[in-house]
Amino acid sequence: MKGYRRYFLNKALWFLVTLVCAFILNFFLPRLMPGDPVAAIVARMAQGMSNATGVQAIYQQYTELFGTNKPLLQQFFIYVNNVLHGNFGFSFSFYPRTVASVIKSSIWWTICLQFPAIIVGWLIGNTLGALAAYRKKGFDKVLMPVSIFVSNFPAFGMAVILMVVFGVGLKWFPTSGGYGFDLIPNLSWKFIWSVIVHYQLPFWSIVLIAIGMQAIGMRSMAIYELNADYVKYSRFMGIKDRKIIRYVFRNAMLPQVTGLALSIGTMVGGALVAEIIFSYPGLGYTMLNAIMGGDYPLISATTLIVTLMVLTTMFLIDIIYAFIDPRIKAAQFD
Amino acid sequence: MKHMIRQVFRPGKFLFGFILFLALLLMTIVYPLIIKDAPLAIIGRGTFFPPGIYMNVFDSIGSPQYTLMLDDAAANRIGSKLGNAERLAMKEWLVADGIPGNEIDIANTEKLIEQWENNYDPAQSIAGMTYAKQLYYQRLNTSLQGILSIEGAIIAGNNPESGVLEESNSVAQTDYVNIREVPNVRVLPLGTDNFGRDVLTELVSALATSLKIGFVAGTVATLIGLTLGLLSGYIGGLIDDIIMFFTNIFTVIPTFVLLILISFSIGQEHRGAFTIAVVIGFTSWVWTTRAVRAQVISLRNRDHVNLSKLSGHSIAHIIVADILPYIASYVVMAFILQISSGILMEAGLSILGLGPKTTEVPTLGLMMNWAMIYQAPTLGKWWAYLPVVVTIALITFSMNLMNTGLDQVFNPALRD
Numbered sequence: 008m009k010g011y012r013r014y015f016l017n018k019a020l021w022f023l024v025t026l027v028c029a030f031i032l033n034f035f036l037p038r039l040m041p042g043d044p045v046a047a048i049v050a051r052m053a054q055g056m057s058n059a060t061g062v063q064a065i066y067q068q069y070t071e072l073f074g075t076n077k078p079l080l081q082q083f084f085i086y087v088n089n090v091l092h093g094n095f096g097f098s099f100s101f102y103p104r105t106v107a108s109v110i111k112s113s114i115w116w117t118i119c120l121q122f123p124a125i126i127v128g129w130l131i132g133n134t135l136g137a138l139a140a141y142r143k144k145g146f147d148k149v150l151m152p153v154s155i156f157v158s159n160f161p162a163f164g165m166a167v168i169l170m171v172v173f174g175v176g177l178k179w180f181p182t183s184g185g186y187g188f189d190l191i192p193n194l195s196w197k198f199i200w201s202v203i204v205h206y207q208l209p210f211w212s213i214v215l216i217a218i219g220m221q222a223i224g225m226r227s228m229a230i231y232e233l234n235a236d237y238v239k240y241s242r243f244m245g246i247k248d249r250k251i252i253r254y255v256f257r258n259a260m261l262p263q264v265t266g267l268a269l270s271i272g273t274m275v276g277g278a279l280v281a282e283i284i285f286s287y288p289g290l291g292y293t294m295l296n297a298i299m300g301g302d303y304p305l306i307s308a309t310t311l312i313v314t315l316m317v318l319t320t321m322f323l324i325d326i327i328y329a330f331i332d333p334r335i336k337a338a339q340f341d
Numbered sequence: 342m343k344h345m346i347r348q349v350f351r352p353g354k355f356l357f358g359f360i361l362f363l364a365l366l367l368m369t370i371v372y373p374l375i376i377k378d379a380p381l382a383i384i385g386r387g388t389f390f391p392p393g394i395y396m397n398v399f400d401s402i403g404s405p406q407y408t409l410m411l412d413d414a415a416a417n418r419i420g421s422k423l424g425n426a427e428r429l430a431m432k433e434w435l436v437a438d439g440i441p442g443n444e445i446d447i448a449n450t451e452k453l454i455e456q457w458e459n460n461y462d463p464a465q466s467i468a469g470m471t472y473a474k475q476l477y478y479q480r481l482n483t484s485l486q487g488i489l490s491i492e493g494a495i496i497a498g499n500n501p502e503s504g505v506l507e508e509s510n511s512v513a514q515t516d517y518v519n520i521r522e523v524p525n526v527r528v529l530p531l532g533t534d535n536f537g538r539d540v541l542t543e544l545v546s547a548l549a550t551s552l553k554i555g556f557v558a559g560t561v562a563t564l565i566g567l568t569l570g571l572l573s574g575y576i577g578g579l580i581d582d583i584i585m586f587f588t589n590i591f592t593v594i595p596t597f598v599l600l601i602l603i604s605f606s607i608g609q610e611h612r613g614a615f616t617i618a619v620v621i622g623f624t625s626w627v628w629t630t631r632a633v634r635a636q637v638i639s640l641r642n643r644d645h646v647n648l649s650k651l652s653g654h655s656i657a658h659i660i661v662a663d664i665l666p667y668i669a670s671y672v673v674m675a676f677i678l679q680i681s682s683g684i685l686m687e688a689g690l691s692i693l694g695l696g697p698k699t700t701e702v703p704t705l706g707l708m709m710n711w712a713m714i715y716q717a718p719t720l721g722k723w724w725a726y727l728p729v730v731v732t733i734a735l736i737t738f739s740m741n742l743m744n745t746g747l748d749q750v751f752n753p754a755l756r757d
Contacts, residue, residue, distance in 0.1 A: 021589060029594045036602035155745070159737040161685055163692055163709065164730035171718050182719055279597075280689060284713065298605060298694055306605065310598045317595050 014329055022322045029314045034083055037303035045069050045099070072097065095308045100300025106308045109293060114312070116185055117282065117289030122271065124210050128217025129267050135218065136225025137256055140233060150222065158219030166212040166284040173208060180207045183286040209285045217270070224266060228259040268324050348750055355746025361739035365732075369549035378539065380546030380703055384527075385537030388715065389722040392532040397525035402496055402510065404518040414514070419450055422484050431457055434478055437467045454485065532724040534708070535715035544728055547703040551684050552736070554618040554704065558683030561622025563676045566629025571660055573630070574637025584630070591627045599624045600686060604695040614697040614704060617690065621683050629675050636668045670751040674744050681740035688733055705733050 049066045070076040074085060074096075089096060095106035135154070139147040157165075174182035186192065186201045232238070232255045241251050279291030286292060290309055297305035350356055378384075428447040436442050438460055447453055463479050493513035497506040520526060531540035573584040591599075603620050604612060640646060641664070649659045684705070690696050691706025692713065708729045712718070717725035 025590050025593050028590050032594070032599070032602065036606045039606040155741055156734070156738050159681075159741050160734050161688055161730065161737070163688070164734055167713075167718050167726055167730060171721075171723070175719055175721060280692060283692060294601075295693055298601070303605075306602070310602060313598050314594055318593050321593050 011329065015326065018322060018325050022318060026315070026318055029318070030087075030311065033307050033311045033314065034086060035079075037306045038079065038082075045075050096304045098297075098302055098305045100296060100302040100305065106304050109305060110290070110308055110312065113288055113290050113293045116287060117291065120206065120209055120282070120287060120289060121213065124213040125217060125267070125270050128214040129221050129263075129270070131214070132218040132221025133225045133260075133263055136222035137229050137259070139222065140226045140229030141252065147226075151226065154219040154222040156219075158216060158223060160216065160219075162212070162216055163280045163284055165216055166209070166281045169208050169212045169215075170284065181205055182208070185288040205287075209281045209287050212281045212285075221263065221266070225259065225263055228262055229255060232256075232259045265324060265328075268320055271320065349747065352746045352749050354742050354749070358739040358742025358744075358746060361735060362743065365548065365736060365739070366552065369545055369552065372542075372545045373549075376542060378542050380543045381538060383537045384539060385533040387537060388533075388535045389717065389720065389725060390529065390533040390537070391722075392530055392724050394520070395527045395529060396520060396523055400523045400525050401518045402512070404522045404524075406512070406516045406518060408513070408515050409517050410515060418514075423450065427481060428453065430477070430481065434467070435460060437470070438465075457482075457485065531728055532722075534725050535711055535717070540724055540728065543703050543708065544705075544732065547705045547708050547729075548732055548736075550614055550702045551687060551705040551733075552680075554614055554621070554687050555680040555684040555736075557615065557618035558621035558625070558686070559676050559679035561619055562626040562679045562683075563629055563672060565622070566626035566675070567633055567672060569626070570630045570633025571637055571664070574634040575641055575656070575660060575664065581634075585634075588627055588630050591624075592631070596624050596627075597686070597689065600690060601693065601695060604690055609698055612696070612698050614702055617687060617697050618683065621686050622679075625679060625682065625686075629672070629679070632671060632675065633668060636671065637664060640664055640667055670747065674747050674751075677740050677744050677747075681737040684733065684736055705729055709733075 046066065049062065049069055074082055077085070086096070093107065095110075098104055098106045098109050101109050132154075135150060139150045170182050173179045181204060185205055186198060192198060235255075235258075238251055238255060241254070279294060281287070282289045282291035283295050290312070294306065294309045296302070297309065350359075425447075431453060432442070432445050432447050435445055435456060440456065440460065445453065445456065461478070461482055463482060466475065491514060493511050493516070495508050496510040496512065498509045499505075500507050529539055529541070531544065534540050534543065569584050569588070573581045573588075600621065603624070604617065607616065607620070646659060646663050649663050654662070687696060687704060688706035688709060691704060691710045694710065696706045696710060697704055709726060712722075712726040712729065715725075717723075
């Protein structure tokens with residue numbers, strides 16, 4: 008058990024160090040941007056005002072409110088303190104909403120879109136990949152080039168093509184938004200149906216690419232395992248083919264499970280593009296708006312959430328793996 | 342060496358990917374030699390001209406005229422103005438006006454137009470018809486004027502002295518010009534984009550820029566990754582600890598997030614294509630470092646390396662002569678993948694509005710960004726975005742095919 012404790016402490020320390028580094032990068036990088044976003048907001052608010060002192064007063068009030076008049080280092084400590092209390096400050100571009108409320112309203116859209124898409128893509132992709140490795144011949148000859156091509160397809164290209172074919176051409180599904188623009192979110196059947204219809208295109212654009220990627224990974228893993236010595240040995244022993252295949256695919260699954268965990272962790276960052284193309288009201292679309300509006304509190308917060316999710320997943324994978332596969336823990340201390 | 346090259350080119354995958362890549366590369370070299378227009382020159386006044394051959398109308402009037410008696414000319418002329426949709430719309434109006442539906446035969450052009458001319462009145466408003474629809478009928482009516490006449494058109498010019506219109510020429514319906522005798526003909530194989538620029542010329546230039554971006558990003562990433570991996574793996578000790586500290590940090594911070602933050606902090610004004618490429622390179626060296634380090638660690642205690650050490654060779658010599666040849670195949674494969682992911686990352690950044698600044702050179706991502714901002718997909722202007730998507734897909738596809746092909750050569754377990 009001593010080995011485990013040392014391993015976990017080591018991992019936890021790394022988790023903290025990386026988190027601090029990521030946090031610092033998250034705070035300082037967007038603020039290094041040339042130009043004054045507060046001035047841009049004030050210019051928008053003060054449109055048509057001719058009184059220079061009035062504009063000056065508004066500017067003063069906003070810099071006070073957003074805290075941009077203090078030195079950067081002091082701002083950083085105030086920010087750290089606020090974040091620890093769950094307060095990310097005001098959003099510049101969505102003012103008077105706070106960053107926390109903007110993110111709270113968008114993150115569920117992203118999770119509900121990506122989580123099922125990743126699971127479905129992973130299941131279909133792995134089944135196809137395993138079949139390709141086992142059947143070979145014609146199935147493999149057709150499936151492999153297709154999946155290589157599909158998985159190399161840029162995510163936005165897939166999204167655009169689905170949108171043109173099914174949204175603009177066949178008019179089966181709407182091309183943008185998370186629900187009908189004439190509806191207010193509520194629990195009526197009409198609203199739910201509208202959400203389901205709007206869901207389809209972003210969902211499938213993510214699933215298709217995931218299928219291609221998983222199929223390639225699973226195929227090469229399965230081929231590798233099928234050629235392993237234990238398979239030949241089992242054949243000589245006269246063990247039934249079906250049973251061997253069960254072993255083979257269980258072994259080939261292990262890296263694929265890591266892949267699944269990783270893509271769940273990175274999901275918020277993974278398909279920003281699909282959200283942007285379909286104007287889906289999730290985190291990616293919020294990030295786009297934040298970038299367009301020079302809204303660095305919002306950018307910091309969105310990237311921080313993405314980073315935090317990835318870090319946590321990696322940490323959990325490390326911990327769980329140490330139990331599943333003791334060799335990994337041992338390898339750390341060579 | 343000769344044997345290795347032959348082996349690399351034997352699997353079909355590598356060869357196919359290589360040929361595809363070479364074809365794209367050749368296009369970026371040959372095309373600008375033939376067509377020397379500036380890629381960002383705005384030639385069209387208006388957005389999204391469809392692909393086709395554009396012939397100057399003014400010049401075609403002055404060109405030698407030939408008379409061809411073609412039977413289907415009149416039918417084609419009417420057909421281009423009066424499609425099935427227009428016929429149905431006309432019937433709809435006439436029915437709304439009070440003519441019984443069974444008296445209207447939309448297949449009989451002559452009778453339909455006669456009925457239309459007798460009954461249509463632009464001033465008359467039909468109950469429940471939107472203003473837009475009314476305008477549509479007015480436009481349709483104008484375009485139908487004189488559609489059945491067999492008269493030619495008269496070309497008149499202003500007399501500069503008296504200011505009176507004078508007939509200078511007339512064009513009969515059977516007159517043709519030879520397109521090779523019209524001095525100004527412009528072929529726009531992919532039409533124009535939202536700014537009125539020739540899409541094909543722009544696309545080729547964008548492809549060249551994107552390949553350069555990918556190449557620079559790949560080179561930067563591979564060089565950093567290789568150097569750090571070699572140092573960390575071969576020298577070990579404190580240097581190894583420091584390098585692995587940074588590598589571990591950058592492994593878990595998502596690359597794309599880092600890329601967004603850095604590009605954002607550079608600011609729109611300072612983002613050139615080269616800067617973006619270097620930034621992409623600086624954010625994607627991590628996996629190369631890890632893999633190179635792992636391989637170097639397993640190599641550094643091999644007998645031939647120890648022999649080299651005993652012979653008193655310098656570290657540089659050992660690395661170049663005894664270690665690099667063993668990891669070269671891996672590094673080349675990683676380099677190819679870095680190029681293709683660099684191209685994809687540039688495109689992703691540009692779609693977010695964080696790509697290179699827009700005034701100097703087009704890139705594939707920027708073209709995609711422009712097409713999306715001007716809503717080319719919803720307007721059905723396929724020539725503005727589809728060629729870009731296909732080009733990006735072809736590049737990454739060819740790179741990955743080459744990579745898989747090399748993998749099969751150097752990684753015998755994967756061979757079927």
